[in-house]
Amino acid sequence: MTTLTGPRSDSARAIEAGRRSRTWGAWYVAEHRFRVMRSYTGTVVVAGIGSPLIYLYALGVGLATIVDANLGAGAVDGVSYLVFVAPALLASAAITVASEEFTYPIMLGYKWNPTFTGMHASPLQPAQIVDGVVISVVIRMLVNLVLFYALMLAFGAAPSPLGVFAILAGALGGLAFGTVIMAYTSTLEEDTGQLAMVMRFVVLPMTLFSGTFFPLSTFPVWLQWIGWVSPLWHSTELARVFSYGAAEPIWLTVVHVVVLVGLAVAGWMWARRIAVRRLRK
Amino acid sequence: MSEPVIVANELVKRYGEFAAVDRISFEVAPGESFGLLGPNGAGKSTTMRMVGAVSTRTGGELSVLGLDPDRFGPEIRSQLGVVPQADNLDAELRVRENLLVYGRYFGLPRKLVAERADELLAFAQLEEKAKAKVDSLSGGMKRRLTIARALINDPRILLLDEPTTGLDPQARHILWDRLFRLKEQGTTLLLTTHYMDEAEQLCDRLVVVDKGTIMAEGTPAELIRRYSTREVLEVRFGSDRNSEVAARLSGLGDRLEVLPDRILVYSENGEAELVRLTDAGLHPITSLVRRSSLEDVFLRLTGRSLIE
Numbered sequence: 001m002t003t004l005t006g007p008r009s010d011s012a013r014a015i016e017a018g019r020r021s022r023t024w025g026a027w028y029v030a031e032h033r034f035r036v037m038r039s040y041t042g043t044v045v046v047a048g049i050g051s052p053l054i055y056l057y058a059l060g061v062g063l064a065t066i067v068d069a070n071l072g073a074g075a076v077d078g079v080s081y082l083v084f085v086a087p088a089l090l091a092s093a094a095i096t097v098a099s100e101e102f103t104y105p106i107m108l109g110y111k112w113n114p115t116f117t118g119m120h121a122s123p124l125q126p127a128q129i130v131d132g133v134v135i136s137v138v139i140r141m142l143v144n145l146v147l148f149y150a151l152m153l154a155f156g157a158a159p160s161p162l163g164v165f166a167i168l169a170g171a172l173g174g175l176a177f178g179t180v181i182m183a184y185t186s187t188l189e190e191d192t193g194q195l196a197m198v199m200r201f202v203v204l205p206m207t208l209f210s211g212t213f214f215p216l217s218t219f220p221v222w223l224q225w226i227g228w229v230s231p232l233w234h235s236t237e238l239a240r241v242f243s244y245g246a247a248e249p250i251w252l253t254v255v256h257v258v259v260l261v262g263l264a265v266a267g268w269m270w271a272r273r274i275a276v277r278r279l280r281k
Numbered sequence: 282m283s284e285p286v287i288v289a290n291e292l293v294k295r296y297g298e299f300a301a302v303d304r305i306s307f308e309v310a311p312g313e314s315f316g317l318l319g320p321n322g323a324g325k326s327t328t329m330r331m332v333g334a335v336s337t338r339t340g341g342e343l344s345v346l347g348l349d350p351d352r353f354g355p356e357i358r359s360q361l362g363v364v365p366q367a368d369n370l371d372a373e374l375r376v377r378e379n380l381l382v383y384g385r386y387f388g389l390p391r392k393l394v395a396e397r398a399d400e401l402l403a404f405a406q407l408e409e410k411a412k413a414k415v416d417s418l419s420g421g422m423k424r425r426l427t428i429a430r431a432l433i434n435d436p437r438i439l440l441l442d443e444p445t446t447g448l449d450p451q452a453r454h455i456l457w458d459r460l461f462r463l464k465e466q467g468t469t470l471l472l473t474t475h476y477m478d479e480a481e482q483l484c485d486r487l488v489v490v491d492k493g494t495i496m497a498e499g500t501p502a503e504l505i506r507r508y509s510t511r512e513v514l515e516v517r518f519g520s521d522r523n524s525e526v527a528a529r530l531s532g533l534g535d536r537l538e539v540l541p542d543r544i545l546v547y548s549e550n551g552e553a554e555l556v557r558l559t560d561a562g563l564h565p566i567t568s569l570v571r572r573s574s575l576e577d578v579f580l581r582l583t584g585r586s587l588i589e
Contacts, residue, residue, distance in 0.1 A: 010286065010360070010437065011347035018356030020388025032382040036373045114369045120335055121363040122386035122434075123355035281336055
């Protein structure tokens with residue numbers, strides 16, 4: 001190569017040494033993130049087991065008793081209320097993980113405790129930092145969802161043999177929402193309450209209006225659009241198809257997947273672009 | 282002389298219309314300790330970021346270890362150790378863990394990283410703090426940990442951006458001692474500073490930078506010889522009288538510099554100037570004769586003092 005004008009041994013050594021980071025950089029970032037997550041393992045486990053227990057019990061058992069008593073078993077989408085609500089709670093759990101891991105830790109990495117700057121001073125590249133964070137969160141999300149699904153089985157809330165795929169549907173929803181939120185958070189130079197607003201005016205309404213606790217069709221049409229644009233609605237519906245074989249036209253199932261994959265990819269690419277812009281001034 | 286490890290030629294970095302770095306050229310030889318001395322905003326950190334392959338240059342040529350940072354960023358960074366101006370240790374991890382995760386970024390095997398982490402904790406005199414939280418460390422300890430982290434990949438070049446800013450005198454001396462050891466071991470150092478004593482302590486050679494351009498280049502001793510006199514007499518007559526008295530001092534020394542709080546008389550013999558001054562019937566409130574420093578060089582070159 002003509003660019004190698006300096007002492008051969010130096011540039012040759014550099015090229016050799018850069019190779020591993022070019023290939024595996026994102027995993028090294030994920031490794032770092034896991035070590036950080038280990039410092040709050042307690043929270044992860046309690047949230048991973050405790051909150052599904054509470055939700056499944058309160059809604060799937062408590063509320064379900066009233067719903068089923070009044071409407072008869074099978075009145076909501078042809079199944080008991082527990083079976084109806086459980087996959088939606090699973091999908092929401094993924095959104096919860098995403099809204100934890102893709103907001104404040106991102107703000108932290110760019111600004112408050114700029115570890116991303118430190119990573120970029122090493123051979124790691126901005127896109128790899130984004131990829132590494134995404135990889136680590138997806139894995140954490142899968143761990144949470146597997147626990148959740150195990151509890152669903154224990155409650156008898158996942159009758160279909162394909163139910164295990166609800167885990168993937170939920171994770172896809174978390175990823176679709178998460179990468180977009182990550183990209184948005186990356187654009188913030190300072191948090192003057194935007195993230196709290198996101199929690200209050202995006203995450204909470206999304207949970208309420210995404211067909212989580214009752215079918216979207218219960219709403220008047222002019223409110224249903226919230227569900228259509230909500231990654232949570234798409235992942236919830238997809239999870240229901242798997243967990244109890246909810247009946248919907250095949251094209252709609254395809255739409256769920258396309259929307260979720262589309263959002264995930266778009267958010268991911270957007271987050272990568274912002275990372276380059278912020279870290280390579 | 283062996284081939285330089287850093288070559289900057291007419292290097293430019295522009296943000297819109299503003300040229301943070303405006304055609305800077307310098308070379309750093311292997312094993313050399315090279316400094317960029319200048320006030321805040323002179324373009325030192327920007328230069329550092331370009332050499333560190335985390336900022337793309339707007340113009341000119343730059344080669345680090347024979348490679349172009351625009352094309353071989355990760356490769357160049359694999360051979361650098363970077364001590365940034367603001368600490369960016371991970372406060373969510375413990376002291377030793379910070380070294381472990383950082384070593385992995387370079388693709389080094391876990392076992393090797395663990396061994397080096399222990400060696401470097403010893404080097405940084407932080408062995409007892411291995412399991413401590415980062416936030417519990419003092420400023421000086423954090424800096425030493427950052428330096429240890431920068432050494433985890435056994436770098437060819439260590440980049441230090443304002444390494445001792447914000448540290449108390451004792452912590453600075455400990456840090457200088459550590460850096461001096463690295464220098465003795467043959468590590469190439471590139472550092473920015475706005476402290477002239479730091480530049481005198483650590484740099485074999487330096488450039489004085491102001492407003493994005495190089496004002497002078499040389500060893501600290503050369504620069505002092507070229508731009509200043511051997512000694513300086515500092516006299517104070519009280520803030521409101523300094524400029525008034527200055528008019529009566531013309532002819533004293535080789536050169537006069539009137540600052541708001543004091544007058545500097547540049548001369549080969551400071552004591553002799555003081556005698557001439559008192560013989561002329563002038564009685565300063567305080568007087569001090571000292572050796573010229575890089576501060577005087579900077580004052581001469583820019584008409585401003587380094588720390589404003």
